[in-house]
Each structure stands twice: as structure tokens, then as C-alpha cells.
Amino acid sequence: MADVSADRLFTRALSGAPDAVALTGDDGRTIDRGTLTGRAEELARDLRPGSVVAVCCTTEIEQTAAMLAVWRAGAACLLLDARHPRTRLQALVHEAGAATVLGAGLAPAPHPALAHDTAAVLRLAGTFVRLPERDLLDGLDRMRDSDLVTAGDRVLRMSSPAIDAGLWERVWPLAVGAHDVAVAPDRHADLDHVTGLIEDRRITVVQCEPSWLHRLAGQEWAGSLDSVRLVLCHGGPPRAGDVDRLRERAPGVTVLTGHGTSLADTYDEKPGPGATRPVVRGFSVDPSEVEQALAGHPAVASARVVVEADRLTAVLTPVPEKEVSPRELRAFLRRALPEQLIPEAFAPATATDEQATGPFVAPRDADEELLASIWAEVLRRSRVGVTDNFFDLGGDSVRAIQVAGRARAAGLDVRSEHLFAHQTVAELAIACDRLPAARGDGRDLAVVVDGSALDIVQRRFGASFGGQA
Template sequence: LTAGRKQTELESLLGYFVNPLALRINVSGNPTFRELQSRVRSVVLDALAHEEVPFGEILRQIQFKQDPSRNPIFQIIFSQQPRLADIPPGWSLVTEEISNGGSKVDLVIVVDDRGEEISGPITYNPDLFQESTITRMVGHWETLLKAVCVNIDQPVARLPILTEAERNQILFEWNATHADYPNNICLHELIETQAEQTPDAEAVIYNEQRLTYRQLNARANQLAHRLRELGAGPEVLIGICMERSIEMVVALLGALKAGAAYLPLDPEYPKERLRIILDDSHPIVLLTQQRLLTQLLPCDLKVIALDSEWNQIASQSSSNPTRLAGPDNVAYAIYTSGSTGRPKGVLNIHRGIVNRLIWMQDAYSLTPDDRVLQKTPYSFDVSVWEFFWPLISGAALVIAKPGGHKDPDYLLALIQREKVTTTHFVPSMLQVFLEVDGREACHNLKRVICSGEALPYEVQKRFFARLQAELHNLYGPTEAAVDVTYWQCRPDSGDPIVPIGRPIANVQIYLHDENLQPVPIGVAGQLHIGGVALARGYLNRPELTAEKFIPDPFSAQPGRRLYKTWDLARYRADGNIEYLGRIDDQVKIRGFRIELGEIEAVLHEHPLVREARVVVHEDISGDRRLAAYIVCAEKADSGLQQLREYLSDKLPNYMVPAIIKLEKLPLTANGKLDRRALPPPELSKKQDTPVEETRDGSRDAVEQVLAEVWTEVLGIQEIGNYDNFFDLGGHSLTAIQVVARVKTRLGLQIKPRQLAFQTLAQLAAVCKEQLHPNEVS
């Protein structure tokens, strides 16, 4: 601010002549403080040379569009009062600040240089700042100035701003998570101990099948002995390609008891993806089921169908095998999406998952009366605690049928029938489940655990309005034994962001800037994970492991590491953490972790594609969809259906995007993709479809109902009879909504899979056949 009194005749005139000078300071290149000081001086002097230009005239010249919610151009004012003349001896000067109760901008800082001290008021917008935040900012400023006094030639990004008290609180007090858990035990040994304590209690429930702890332990032992004959042992992978079943549980536990690690292979994955995983991981044997043998790729592996070949395995000893693996050996390997176009395998060790499960039992205390639902596909790490937490606690494991995790009506019936007390949902699936009729009858449901993606406040609010159960929000990547932070949601909370909470036992969480300096409370930083939960790294990817798992600069123990998550988060004043999003191109959609670069790499392998970019499109309801924008090769004359089929052969269903063909990708002035110029996925629905086929013409009653349902679920007004639901941007969860609404309006039970392979007209024909079977020739 300038006084605006350069003219002599204005010096003694009463009135407000202050003129604001907007300053733009260049801090690029990480200059030293001395260099930054020089830059600031140049900017200020240049601004003072034009101080008589009224601020309003500047706004007029640049044709600034007024926004009533904020001050134009700048939102922070810094004013340094002119230094007063010396005060005569015996006199003192006291400044009395008068507040008008508000601020015209977000933050006003006035400093008064009194020679031996600098003081002054700070006025702030209470909608944006709390008093404690301003107090911390003053402390940061003091810390910064003290550091500059010591060495003015430090790079700005390296200058500390945290006070010693705040630094100690963030780095150590909030990470004081030590718990004296067993540190020389393996996962399967916890289950063996439980089997000895409650041998006749129900351990596993699947449809009408039941296994006691004694029976489960015996069967897993028999399989383990057979696997050892085939070479199983520490650091050896056992491939498991099965549908959810009793055999799956026996296979997982048997692989661990053999001293090996299990490698889940989802039978719904495309064969090409399974081939890539098998070629990279080299398991010594593949455990499967008879009905899946024809779906498997030809390979040199020893293949065992547990269901049809069990009589041979049953001849093995049912006693616990001798110990081979230790706590630092691999327990399981899970493949996740990879940015290079190939999935990467994460190796998690016994020590990390044992710590995670013991913490979970300490935190939530399952009893023998509890029943935990297992419904997450076992190629995702949430399944690990679903399988094994109940089995180390004496509770019962209830297994959903194959595909059951996609059907909210089935899940509701299963929860009620089997008296399930604990279950997991990704937030997007929880939102669908909360719309199912009869959910209020889940009286036995005591706790729901959410993870896999950010939990929206509205879903939390709806949950407490419709279910009488606890809701817990957990966070963690595959690289850190499932979950590393926890938060119990509160029905009376009005916070717009649901926190992910604090670190679990024996885990540390750090929020850093790009120079690995801890960020203050309320400031966004990259989330790093330390402690016992960390995975060993990536299978056959030492360079990537070294890049993502870095030395821990805050630990006194040699060899300790941090995992760089590339997630953005910030501390609240109470020490709890809020998740803010991603730094890179990795996304989570409906709980699935997806590297956009992997989809782009697969697209570029196809001869039809010259350029491709994949983005996440979010509609007004918050639903997120993958969209691929492609520019076709010059001589490409085939349609997009071939490309869709190609992607379906290469990628899991949850990674197949809607495809939009463009003449060219829109770019910004600096050559980057202009995301705002990209058309939403639904605008591509008529591409590659003959004009005459897009006209609805006359529709019968069934076609009209289906079109209305698709419109409601997808938010698209124009639905053609030859449109495909998934091509319009539909996905597994919206397909579930369609199934539910068709059942309500037509009384018909269709399957989500039908929406993937049939047009609206074809689906209508199937529905009419169910409604009027005698009228169909």
C-alpha cells in the first residue's frame, strides 16, 4: 500500500488516499533468499515508479471481470508502517488497534518497525482462517527470519518454517504409534494358534458348506505338504486362479503353510493380462478349479484342480508342517496397474500383514460371535484382511458367491441370512448398497469399513441416516499391507472432508514437500509411509523399488524406508489427516487402482491409434468414468468396435474406457492437453454408428422403459436403440443400478453382464422374451 500523498498539497489534507500496488513475485528456480530479496526489491521499485496510477484504472485497462466473492487481482495485503521519529525521554507510545469486525481481503498484515521489535495487527477472513492458523503462521515467519539471519544464501525451498514445537509434534508426537506386537510370527501361525484354541468353532461358511477351524487347518496342512513336494518354500510363488469358494480359502492358507507366498490370478482377467503376470512372476504351480481348466492359457506350469483332485491331496498328512518361512519372507504378491503399460507385482511380507491384522483386532475386537463377509476380489489387497482377520480371532468367515460382490440385493440377503456383523465397501459401492430396499433390516451389522477411494461426506451422511452401525474410513496402498491410517466416522460431523485419520500401530505417516521437508498443519504435502507395514518392493523391478521406497530421514534405525505414495494430504489441527487427491496420473475408480498411462500404452499398441490420452470424467453426480480420446491413423478405415474388443482382450473390465474419436487433441498455448476442451464421453455415443440407426423411431413399451432407466442412470437424454450401455459411459456400478430399476419396473431379473454385450434393442428383446415367452417364435 502506498500513502498516495506525493503531492505537497495533499500532505496535510484529511482523507483516504491509499493506493494498493499489486506485486507479482517470481520464486521460480528455487533461488537463494538473497536472490529472492533482490527480485522483490526490483519488483517493488518498479511498482513504486507507477504508484500514482489508480488501482481502478488498472482494472479498467485489463478489462477485469468482477467477482463479488473476492477482491480483484490480490487477496493479501502487506503494509509496512513508516518508522516514527524518536520519542522524547520519559514518553512512551502505545498503539490502540480499532477493528471494524471484518476484512476487505482474505488477509491483511501490518508491520510497525519500532527499532528493536516489529509488531502489528493481522486481520483475516474467519471463513478461511482460524485464530490458531494465524498464530502458527506468525511462528513460521519468525522461524524463517531466524534461519535467514543464520544463512541468507540458503535456497528458499530449504528454509525451515516449522517451529521446534510444531516440528516435534508433526514428526514424532503424532507418529508415536509403538505397540508391543509379536515380531517373530507368520500369518498362518496365528491361524494355527486359533485352530488349537477353538477347533470345533465354525471357521468358513459358503452357501451350505461349513468348515470348522480343525477341518480348515487340516485341509490346508494336506495341501501344504503336497506343495512342498512340488518345491514350495520361502520366496516361492504359488499361483491361485479360482472363483470364491471353500477351495480358495484352503489354497491361500495352504500356500502360506508351505512356506511360500500366494499369487492371486483373477479368472475374469483377460488371458493376455494373465499371461503377462505369469511370465513375470514364474510361480512353480497353479492351483485352480476343474470348471476353469478350459479357460486357462496353455503353460508349462504344474496345474492342480483342487476340487477334482482333492482325493490325491487328502492322502497327505494333516499335521502342521514344520516352519520354513519367517516374518521377513513374502506372504503374498498382488499385481497392480503399471504406468509403463505392464502391471507390476507388489511383494508384501509376513511382518507387515501380521502387524496390520493384530492392530485391527486390537482396534475392533472381533469375538467368536462375529461373522465377517469376504466379497472383495482376492486380486485386491482388502481381501487379505477379509480372509484372515476373522481366522486369527475365532470369528467366522462368510464367503460371497462368485460375482456376488456386484449384486447389492444378493449382498443384502446374504448379510441378513448369515447374520454378518462386519463387512467392507468401497464408497461408490456403499452408495449403491444404501439404495437397496430392506437395508434397514440388517440388524446384526455392527460395523462397515470403507477404503479404496475417498469417502464422500454425503455418503457418510446417508449411511448414518439409513443404517444403525459403525462406519470406519481406512486408507492405505497395496505397497503397505492394506491399510495404514484409520478414522471412525461420526454421525454428528459437519466437516466437508471425511478424514483418513491417524497412523495405525507401528506405522509412521509424514507429509512432505518436494524437498522432503515436513509441511505445516493445513498445508498440502505428499504422503509418505514408514514403519513395519512397508512391502519389500516390486517383483523384478529394482529400479522402481529404489525410486518409490526411499531412505527414512527421520528414523534412527538403519535401513528404515519410506514409501512415496504420490497422494496429497494435509494435517488438521488435531493431528488427523485429510486425503486431497493424487499428484500423478494414478486414479482410483470404484476402488480400483488404475494407472492412466497403462491404458494409453495399450491404446498406442493398436494400429488404429495415432495419439491417445486417457482422463477421468466426473459428472454432476460425482460419478467418475474413464474416457479415452484418440486420434486415428491416417489410413484407418475401421470403426471403434474393433478397438473396444482389443482393449477388452488386454485390460480388466474396470480399466476399459469409453472411446471418443477426435480429429486432433486440443492443446493449450504451452502445448499441454487442454482438458477443458475435451468433450464429455456421452457425446461420443453416435460415433461409429450409422445415422439411420441412431434414430429411435417408434419404440414399444419395454424399449421405452429401458431407455428411461438408462437416461436416469447415465444422465444422457438421447438414447438410441442401437446404443450400448458401456459405450455410453456405463460401468459395473451403474449397471447394478439398471438391474435394480428394471427389476422394480418390469419385474425382470437381468444380469449386469448383459449390458456389456447387448444394445438397448437386443436387451429389450431378451426382456420381452421373459415377459411373453409364448409369443416368441
């Protein structure tokens, strides 16, 4: 597919039957293929090839048209959720280096990034990674070849554009010429509304997270799935028994659960292990974002956020002689975070939560000092010694990506896999090299992004690349 661009692929998919409905938006309005293509062409005229364009529109129709416009212009798309706090959105625009913002009235980044041959800029565990256009095209090729979703389908989706699955849920129906039906964001948790849409719109394919599969398999609603032939569940393995219960309730429905470790992995009818992301109330979440926001409160010395039973719990170490209530903390967090990232419970940290792995050994040179400060920031520790073990301090593969991204931004050639081989600051400082200074007027995202993070993104997206095993 070397001679095919994302723009050409979608233009070709939407060119047949221009009067056919391409999308039913979250407000109930529809747009046909011809009008959608024309709107994308109009928006693309003022966009610069090779730049990052943030898309933050208030309706799904405009969001989709803007996404297609970015690819028509040969730029990279950063999908944002307009419902999120404005301060958060503006910070993401600046951090990603977006030269242009479509919708929301946000200011572009003062130092635009270069993103040649890039289809999308994705945020993973607090770090921006690039999705090369060739990988988007490969993924779309697999989706089309799988024949899981075809031009005659009406596909329901209810993901936020800001989560990793949001991109793939949007492009799959468009790539095969299916009718995309979006659920209004404020109705994602409304079981009666969603099941009513399934019946009223005669939905044939449902894309959902494991938490929604659990609800569809339950007995708390009396709707019908007669029109549905396929449920595509991504974002991690479903709860035990949910697939069987849904099949019992709707014998004509095929349930495919997505998991896997690479782009080659596909939908499979057997739930299995694989790289998963925390999902709370149907939304992918990054606990480190909540931890960082909590650490900004003057009464919080450190915070650790855990995901348990479809909810977030914040474990806090308070500043001595300062008190704060859960209600005050929630109000504080809502200024910077979307609702799905607000913890439902707050608990005090125990002594073992802050216990070090051994005697503290202070950094001995500039590289150790830099790495120790990055570890402390990512792991929410007051200090990190050079002999402390990264994983004993609460590190994991997601936080390894964060450490690597920040270290590379600071000039050290660290990649996430290095932390598995060199698990202390002392070992890592010896193993990594200094990066050459970046040159040029633009800021290339490759300079500040851990390249290996893309592998993690691909593993997380494995469920969305089609192809039936």
C-alpha cells in the same frame, strides 16, 4: 512377533472350535476351521519355501485354503482372479516369477523368482511389489488389537482377490476367528442379492468400497441393516453425505472410513484425504493397464484413460487414416482385460493432449535414451525430450512407480521419489547410478521392484490395518 510366522498365526486362530464355520464361499458352501486347516496342510506339501506361488482358484473356499497353504509352506502368495482373461493371468504368472500355480491350469514361470521372508506379491500400477511377512504380521496384529472385528462376527466381503484390498479383506476375519462370508463375483453389482445376504446371513460387519457405501446409503432398496453393527469402508474417502445418510437409515450402525498415509493410520469416523486408488463399480483399477492394452490396437496411436464419476473414459489419438468403433475396441480389450477395466466411453484426443512442454531436445547418451523410452512408454507419448517435465506430460505418483520399476529392471538405480526431485530426463540421468548385475540362479524380486513402491502399497492398505483412532 519375530518368532511368529503367518502360518502359526492362522493355525492358532483357526485351532479353537474346529467345528465352527470359518468361511461361507461364493457358491453358498461352508467350510469349518478344522477342514480348512487340513486342506491347507494338504496343499502345502508340494510347495517350495521361498518361492512365489500363484493362487488362481475358481471358488473362494479353494482360494482361501490355497492362500493358507502358501504361508504354511513358507512361500509368497500371488492372488489372482480366475475370471480374468487367461492370457492376462498367464502373463502375470510369468512376470511375477511364480514357480507354482494352484488352480486354473496355468503354466509356471520359466524363470522362477526368489521371495524369501515375503508373505505376498502384489501388483501396483503395473509393477510387482513384495509384502514382507513381518509387515503382514504387523498388520494382523493391529487388526486383532483394534477389536473392530471379533470371533463372534459374520463379515461380508465382495472384493476381487486381484485388487490390493482383496488380501486384507480375506485375512482379517481369519486372523480373529470370525465367520467370513464371500459374495459371488458375478453378483458384486447385484444390490438385491448383496442386501439379501446381509439379512439372510445376519451379517454384523460389512467391508466395502466407497461406491458400495453410496448404494447402501441410498434409497434404491428396501432391505434392513438390523444385524449390522459396523461398516468398514476402504479404498478412498466416501462421497459427501453418504456416511450421514447411512447413519440416518441405520442408527445402530457405526461407519468407519479408512484413509491415511502409512501403516500407522487407522480407521477413523471422519472421512479425510489420503492416498486413494481409482475405484470403478466397486473395483480398484489401474488406468495404465487399460492404456497399455489400447496402445496394442493397430488403429490407436496413443491412449489416456481417466476415471470420472465411477466410470472409465479412454481419450484416444488414432493412427492416421485408420478408424475403429467403440464396439470394436471393447471387444479387443475383453481379450486381455477384466470387465471392470473396459472403458464406458471413448473420446478423441485434442491438440493439447499431445502438446509437449517445450522445444524437443533429443537424448544425448545411452542413459537418457533409456529413460526417455521408458517415460514415453509409461506416459503413452510418441516421444519424450530430455527437457520435458514428467508431471507436465501427465505423470503422477503412480506412474513414477512404473518408471522406477522399469528403469531398475533395465539396470538404472531409479526410485519413485527421484522423479519428484529430478523432473526431467536430463536431470534424472545425472542423478541415478547403474545397478550391479544380478547374480544367482533365481531372480530376486527386489532386483526388479522399486522398493519405495511398498510405501505406496502400505498407504493404500492403511485403511485395512485396523485400530480405532
